[in-house]
Amino acid sequence: MAAPVMPDESGATTGGLPVRGGPRFRWSYAPWVAMAALMAGTIYQLRSQGRLWWCACGQLSLWSGNTWSQHNSQHLVDPYSLTHVLHGMLLCGLFAWLCPRLPFAWRLWLAVSVEAVWEVVENTDIVIQRYRAVTASLDYLGDTVTNSLGDILSFGIGVAIARYLGFWRSLGLFLVTEVVLVMWIRDSLLLNILMLVYPVDAIRAWQMVH
Numbered sequence: 001m002a003a004p005v006m007p008d009e010s011g012a013t014t015g016g017l018p019v020r021g022g023p024r025f026r027w028s029y030a031p032w033v034a035m036a037a038l039m040a041g042t043i044y045q046l047r048s049q050g051r052l053w054w055c056a057c058g059q060l061s062l063w064s065g066n067t068w069s070q071h072n073s074q075h076l077v078d079p080y081s082l083t084h085v086l087h088g089m090l091l092c093g094l095f096a097w098l099c100p101r102l103p104f105a106w107r108l109w110l111a112v113s114v115e116a117v118w119e120v121v122e123n124t125d126i127v128i129q130r131y132r133a134v135t136a137s138l139d140y141l142g143d144t145v146t147n148s149l150g151d152i153l154s155f156g157i158g159v160a161i162a163r164y165l166g167f168w169r170s171l172g173l174f175l176v177t178e179v180v181l182v183m184w185i186r187d188s189l190l191l192n193i194l195m196l197v198y199p200v201d202a203i204r205a206w207q208m209v210h
C-alpha cells in the first residue's frame with residue numbers, strides 16, 4: 001500500500017521547481033524592501049551632498065514652528081511639512097491616473113521615488129543658492145537629512161490621505177491647506193513653485209514682512 005503523497009520543502013512533488021508563494025519570500029514584501037533600499041540610497045546621497053543630520057542648534061525638538069528662524073527645515077517637521085503632504089496628494093492622483101492597474105504598494109514606491117529625487121535635487125548646492133537668491137529664504141543652507149526624511153514621511157501620509165479621500169475631497173483639502181499656509185507662514189506649495197520659477201517682487205516684499 002502506497003503512502004499518501006505529501007508536498008514537502010524539497011520540491012519533490014513539483015518536479016524540483018520552487019513552490020510559488022512559499023515561506024521563503026513573499027512577493028508582497030518586495031515593495032517595502034524596495035522602499036527601505038530607496039530610503040537608504042536617499043540618506044547616503046544627501047550625506048554625500050554635505051547635508052547635516054540634524055539642526056545645528058542641537059535641540060532635540062522634533063517640531064519647529066517659526067519658518068523665519070534658522071531652525072526651519074532643520075528639525076523633523078515644520079509648517080513646510082504640509083507642502084509635502086500636498087505633494088503626496090498630487091502624486092497619488094497622478095500615478096492613479098498613469099498606472100491604475102499597478103498594485104498600490106508599488107504606486108506608493110514610485111511616488112516616494114519621485115519625492116526622494118526631489119529632496120536630493122532640492123538639496124544640491126545649485127538649488128540652495130537659487131532659493132537664497134530669489135526667495136525670502138536668505139539664511140537657507142539646505143534641509144537636514146532628518147528634515148528630508150520628515151518631508152518624505154509627510155509625503156507618504158499625503159498619498160495615503162488622497163487614496164482614502166478620493167479626488168473631490170482631496171481637492172478641497174488641498175485648497176484649504178494652501179489658504180491656511182498662506183495665512184500662517186505667507187508661503188505655500190503653489191507660491192513656492194511660483195517664486196522659484198517666476199519670482200514676483202511684490203510677493204517677495206509681502207513675504208519679507210513678518
Ligand SMILES: [Zn+2]
Pocket residue numbers: 055056057058059070071074075
Ligand atoms: Zn534648531
